[in-house]
Amino acid sequence: MNTGSLRLRLFIASALSVSIALILAFWGLGQLFASHVERRAIDELSVQLDQILVGIERDAAGQIIMGAVPADARFTTPFGGLYWQIETEGQQLRSRSLWDFALDLPPDHLKDGAVHVHYLPGPGSDLLLVMERSVQLPSRLGGIPMRAAVGMDAANLEESTEQFRDDLLPYTLVLALFFVGAGVAQVFLGLRPLASVGRRIERIRAGDASRVGEDFPSEIRPLASEVDALLAQRESDIEQARHRAGDLAHGLKTPLQALLGEAGRIREAGLADSAEAIESTADTMRRHVDRELNRARIASRAAASKTDLAEAVSRVAMVVQKANPTNTLSWKLDVPQGLAVAADMETLLEILGAITENAARHATQTVQIYAREKSQHAILSVLDDGPGIEPAKIEALMRRGGREDESGTGLGLAIARELTETLGGAVQLIPRNRGLMVQITLPLATN
Incomplete structure (x- = not known):
């Protein structure tokens, strides 16, 4: 298979197309899964935030306290991966998991009940996915505004995405092999009619057939028809050439015969040497004509003979x-x-x-x-x-x-x-x- 092979070009195009498509699919599925994981995490944070807001109370001194601590043990484990923080006028409450670290919430101006999602630095320089909500406390709790935020380690989300990609990679490779194999089969099946055309032409050269025929797919049929038309035109041209050669031979017979007759009269006039020269020339001309006609006849039959x-x-x-x-x-x-x-x-x-x-x-x-x-x-x-x-x-x-x-x-x-x-x-x-x-x-x- 050489570099000018149509089969090689189709193989390369098929392999490149499959590779690009699977790379894009692999990347796209990874992005979709990452978005899905992020949405699931946000839903989980929303539930956790609701539990935190429900547990807010006031003590005897009028201070905001967390009456009912969320049950998730990660909130009580230092750097446990799940964190909450509450801010009111002059007061800030944090989960034990934050230890001595405070979330640096952006200066948002949220309406009552509005929610924002951020990626913020966390303890130990870890990146956190943080959901914050601004609420107006009820009158029994002082009726003051409050910002509540809950966050989790973003590394967990990235790890889930990487695990998904690791699981997806073998299947992607299997699909690549399948599609490449399917492309190879498609190329071979698609080019078989062309190979059939080649075999028909070989049969024509060997004299076993006279035409390519039209029993081919619709895409190949015009090519076969053009080849047959070319063969028909060539046969017509050869036939016309034979007729012209025959006409030429017949046309030369009379002048040559006349020339020989003239040579005879010259001989009778006593010019034997001149007559012999004319006869020799005429004989040479006749041999040349016969030889060329014979060559044309043989050459026209040789290519198709065996x-x-x-x-x-x-x-x-x-x-x-x-x-x-x-x-x-x-x-x-x-x-x-x-x-x-x-x-x-x-x-x-x-x-x-x-x-x-x-x-x-x-x-x-x-x-x-x-x-x-x-x-x-x-x-x-x-x-x-x-x-x-x-x-x-x-x-x-x-x-x-x-x-x-x-x-x-x-x-x-x-x-x-x-x-x-x-x-x-x-x-x-x-x-x-x-x-x-x-x-x-x-x-x-x-x-």
Whole structure:
């Protein structure tokens, strides 16, 4: 999977989205729980404050006292975590839990019964959640205004929130794994139609299908339709090119024939050298036209063709042997079954026929044909034990236009070379101590 992979990009986007969503959810749930804990604490403080207000009395000297102390033991334990404080005109009462510390209530001006909630410093520099209420005492208690406050350690609230986050973290990680796995599955399932399109195109290249088809999800169907339209346009263009090539060939026949007729009249006029030059030029033109038309025909079929090399070699060897029944040559064939090349059977037989006939004509005892696969190509070697060819003549035969020598060997080899190059392959002549090896390289067919 490379950095340009669509699958990788979707994986990264899915993982990032899941991570961000879960981080926000984890933080948000923690904040909601903290708010919930704070509300519960405020409700508890409200109850405690009501109990404190109910317990207020006056002694015989007219001083405000706490007649009924709240039952919670934290009020009576120094720094116990729960505190109360009462302020009236010139008098302040505190819980034993505050010890010698007094709450520094802000200078609020509250209406009768109004409640304020603060975070204030407490004993030992601890932060307290404090609820205060301003009340007007009844006439039996002097009818004076009073501020009553009750508080608890805010650290307890934060500790509860942290415990909740600690409990929530494993579940968040499990959800992260689940969502990432679901994202991976979604990516694989979502991209399967694209992989199916790729396989259809491979089948088209291999010649097993002509169109991609439209049996895809609605999001992929336009792509498949465009590919099919492109294939149809290409087929149309190729067909038109073939017609134009045929028209060109037919169009050249008449001028070439006229040129040859003119050469005949020139010859009759006694200008044999000029006539021969014209005839040679016309013949060269005709060969070029035939060769290019043949190349166009072969190239148009090669990409979509698949031919078993072992079958083609077997057929050629059988034909060559039957054509020379008196020949006592030993044939050794070693071509793996299932080795298919990108060529139509007709063209492949023409290539192998020219080279094999040449080997049989010059061999004295043995013709060997074997093949192997290398780097998406099939390499076929045809060996004979004949007199071989001089290196200088091999170079001449391998040059473009080298078609014939005294023995007629070059014509077949040149035709085979041109056809092989049209298929995207190559032909190499390799001299040996005895005989010649012709090595043919052809691209493998797409599976």
